[in-house]
Amino acid sequence: MVLLYWLVQWPAEHFMFGGEDGFAAMPDWQRALLPIISCFVLVVFFIWLPAKYHKLGIPYVIERLNYHQGVLPVVNGIVQFFSVAIALAGGLSIGKEGPAVHIGATFGSLLAQRNRLPQFGVETLLACGVSGAIAASFQTPLGGVLFAFEVIFLEYRVQYVLPVLLSSVVGMLVSQYFLGALSVFRVSDFSATLLNLDLLLACLTLVLSIVVLALLFNRVQKILWPLSRLPIWTRFSLVAMVTSLAAYYLPEILGGGYDPLVKALSGETLMYSLLVFLVAKTLLTSFTIGLGIPGGMIGPTLIIGGVAGVQVASVFGAGMGIHHELALFALLGMAGMMAACFQAPLTALITVVEMTHSSEAIVPALFVIVLACLIMRLIFQEESVFVSRLHFAGLSHTLNPFKHHLMLHSVQPVSEEVVVLPAYASPEEVKDLGASTLDFAAFRVDDNWRIARRAHMVEALEALNQGPQPWLVAEGDHILMNLFEAVESTSIDKLEDPDSLASVADWFHQTQASDVLVVFSKSQQVSVISRRAMDQFLFKDR
Template sequence: MATSPMLRLNILAALTGAAVACLAWLFLQAIDGVQWLFYRDGGFLEHNYGVWILLVPAAGGLATGLIIKYYAAEARGHGVPVVMEAVAVNRARLGTHVALAKGAAAAICIGTGFSLGRIGPLILMASTFGSEVGQRMGLSVEETRTMVGCGAAAALTTAFNAPLGGVIFAIELIVTEFRTRSFIPLVVATVIATAVARAIKGDISAFDSLPPYSLNSPLEYPLYLVLGLLAGLAATGFIKLLFGFDRMMTAMHQLPLPAQTALGGLTVGAIALAFPEILGNGFDITHGMLQGTADTARLRGPGGLLTIDNMALLLAVLFFLKLIATSISIGSGGSGGVFTPSLFLGAALGATFGLAVAPLGFTAPAGAYALVGMAAFTAAATRGTLTAIVLLFEMTGDYQIILPLMLACVVADAVCYVLSEHSIYTTKLAQRGVHIDLGAEQDLMRMLTIEEAMSRDVMTLAPDTPLEVAISRLEDTGHMSFPVLEEGKLVGIITWADLHNAVVNRDRHMTVGDYCVREVLTVTPDDPLTRALDLLGQKEISHLPVVDPHDSTRLVGLITKGDIIKAYNQRRLVRRKLSWDQNGESL
């Protein structure tokens, strides 16, 4: 008797959930082991290195740079974008060697003090396990995508003891669909992962022992709205700063990658001389902010020359320094995630705001604003608004403040959406020409590039070509336009309408140069199809020359409305052939 495809998929999802829970425990132990090796029992905050703390992240950066340079370049940065790209455009295929390199590099980076998180690398490793299961078991591409989502959901679930948050994360950011065929396996994977993880380390909330926060007064709603606005603005700044550093370091290609990562570690170590709270993922510091505490008694800097006894000022300083340290850690080529640092940043912002409005007399404790700020900042930076809302509820076990949290999250997401086209996960992909829309279903027009649709064999004319010849070629070939080249450089374009006007005006004796359009709209091969479609629609034309991105006079192809429609329909056909329609009814 043949096994039901749905039953087989759910059995594999259960196995993936169990395996990922064990993998997550091993990875977290590896990070703790590296941290203990370098900092011993004092951890990041109570080490005895003094000024020599500079060298610990630098050494970790050097080791990480060597791994990335000589083993797997894809291990650089945070792992979630790699998974999103694989699901969207690479048939859900992820390389095992990249996952192994990512695990080793991230454990070294985070353990030695880079301001990075553990979630991104863990999601990449877990998703790779799901991809390998799908490929080795002969699953279809759509089934393999679901297995990748199962790995990602199980990873987040295990890290934060948040099964519902894991499912929502996978639906919202990885598989980007809400259908029975994927939802059931995701739930199975997270349930099994949760059971195994709790058997290993107990049923403890990620942020336990928090005071019961609630809305003290309806007058607080406008304050939470303002906090949402601030979180959206801050998340936008974080995205731009992060990838600004990344572009700056990429431009320094004459400096070898290991030297770049070592330099990044050295810079993070320099910040940690006075503010060691920025080292690592900052999870314990975030927990303290949620409890309304911060270490204002610490002597800071070489010789303890600096103290900050004002808690609001200290939290504001930590926010800005963590923002810079995380941007440097990623930009310099470090390997780690940005999800947990986003929690730190949001909590610091929220706690600072809570202390600032406390004199009003009717507000909740600063910890409540830290909790809401943490969710709002993460929602805006990742564009995973529902994930942030559900995850923060599960991580804290506190439902009393859910309404202000929801309000702040949607406001923050809306602000960041207006100010930044891409999220912290999709910006790097967009820079490489991979456009991912985090809607209910991927927008194929944004995922396809002009290079995939354009015609490379282009018939051209010279400016001195007689119009009579151009008219003859139009009639013989049926082409509706001809780019005009002079000495190999694009100088214009002549269309059917231009030639028709020449005939009406009885100007057949004139040349192409007399009638061609000189101000030519162009696109490049890396642009998404949406750009070509927008230009064609705005100017009511049917064709665009495609030029070299570095030389706008060098013609490399031509794209028409017909080319766009053909490419779109071909991709839709491929998706339909690969999709699994049995048990695929939408919920």
């Protein structure tokens, strides 16, 4: 995240007088040309890349978690890093926080894959990556933890809390060390606020405004998702044209920075009304992301909600005496908008409180958050925009509980270790097996594996006491036993490196076999798993 901030800020400092959000200070023609150049570079970038690397963002992380055991390809994370930097440098209306989640999750997944961790470890490190990325982006450690649970896992998992908290804290500390404080605005100028009739009416108005904006934000994306079948150059060209027009007439809606919100709070007038900003920012962001630009939604929703809060406070201020609470209503709007769009109430509350370094507004914030979430969910049947995106792709946002239970268990509890012998073994090797506590031996004939019980091996060895046997083979000065002919054995298929019981269960379901030989390439350990052993384990576990 530090590298991403630097990568975005470097061209801003060299080519913009106002820094990262200084698009309004640029000449009109340069500002209008910038999105076109950015989209052109992105088109060339994505056309050059194979299609499998085009999947990016938070919905992709949830998909890989539910359908691919949390394995995230490294190349997709690298593509996400550079593509969002290109888009932000061009002023496209997106955020950097959503891509940060993908990048962080990729780091966690990579560590888990390198260490061949079981599913529990994969999910833990993936959650650590997500929380660390959010904490580094906003410098909000608790918000990062809650985001991982509410948005990615869609449930609270107590057993992951300690490592995820540690990752969040480290991510925030690294971000603070390299970037300094990233406070959006401070709200130390208002004291504890008690709910009264005037404030209640203003909060209700804010809730209705947030619901309208959140519906607009979500529904525009849903309308545009079917256009993903269009060629990438067509979709990105549309984004370039619309953003270029916006850059010429409404420069302050460009980019993903918080400059418009800071200006509104400080009393500076924008080039146009706050209402125009709200509608234009909402439409442009949802249009840009809906057509496939690899950007995030978290930052823009916070900006939209914050400006909506300032607008409501300004409208009610003259008659009700709450004009001095602009910061309070900005905070309420940020929390409400984030919660309404992502159905993550606690994440929204804690993130905004940590960003603003104030807990004075928790009660009114909870009122706004809960009411906005309930209206979105119960009246308009709106889920998280990430969940809706998965449903559009025909995917489920939750994992089957039974399959998830299997994914969390390794194969050791249901496996029996096996001695591997050569197909032509010496009597001494078979005799050693007789003294072993293992019940099975495996050997390979050509490319086919066969398995035999230890008792059958001992019987063949005892038959030598009766005289030479037809399955004895002379090889130089050694006498060997042809195990294929000497013992009763059965053919068995091999499964390499299963990561959990879920992989074994899928294999049994596909093959309808009753046993499988499991081989771990790293440790060279060989075991046998029977369907009966799995059934007994599950029955006992229940």
